[in-house]
Amino acid sequence: MSAHRTFSVQILALAAAWGIAPLVARADECLLKNSVPSITTTGSASAEVEPNIATITLGAVTERPTASEAASENARAAQAIVAEIKAQGVEARDVRTLAVTLSPVYDETLDANGRLIKRKLRGYSARNDLSIRVRQMAKAGALARQLIDKGANSFGGVVFEYESREEKFDALRTAAVRDALRKATSYVNGLGLKLGRVLEISTPSPHAFAPAAMAKSVQSDPASAIPIEPGVETLQTDVQVSWELAQ
Known part of the structure; x- marks a missing residue:
């Protein structure tokens, strides 16, 4: 085991005792990412939903x-x-x-x-x-x-x-990871390299944009109902993924 790895294991053990292991693990991931050749790409995915x-x-x-x-x-x-x-x-x-x-x-x-x-x-x-x-x-x-x-x-x-909000975002997260993979693959193919193990995944909070377009009117009786237009909302999520580069 290398001196760097031994030191990291010792730090993580000490951090676990102090209750700050997640912070040190994050730092250890950054050290690993910076110590090997790597590539980082950002994937995005979006979808329009009509509120129900x-x-x-x-x-x-x-x-x-x-x-x-x-x-x-x-x-x-x-x-x-x-x-x-x-x-x-x-x-x-x-x-x-x-x-x-x-x-x-x-x-x-x-x-x-x-x-x-x-x-x-x-x-x-x-x-x-x-x-x-x-x-x-x-x-x-x-x-x-x-x-x-x-x-x-x-x-x-x-x-x-709208119903099933989390399920919709789960599907978008999967699509965003695939988008990041597609971009990374397109870069390394031209260099004769391959993608190795995943070093880091960063996921900012998903978000929804205000209605972007008007949908059908939901008024059932034009003479008495108050016109209510739900519009269309755009959901979007992004993910940043870092891979080790391999020959």
């Missing part, structure tokens, strides 16, 4: 002269919204309360310089915000319209998701 889940955020806001009136009427409005959500077949696991608040509302008078000179209590504002995950995208727009008709007067927007 919509998470709608909306709620009811009620302002009344007293805190009790505001809270009571807001509770009734929220109950009507939740009842409609259940009536439309949305599962309980897909409905979540985001916030329930009650706060005073003031009328303010400012002077010519914008300084507050008078503040008078006008009443109280009660608010109940919900998020609803809609797994049938075609129904999202119609459901949003129905909930507004039932008393939802605050609309926070829509977030799109």
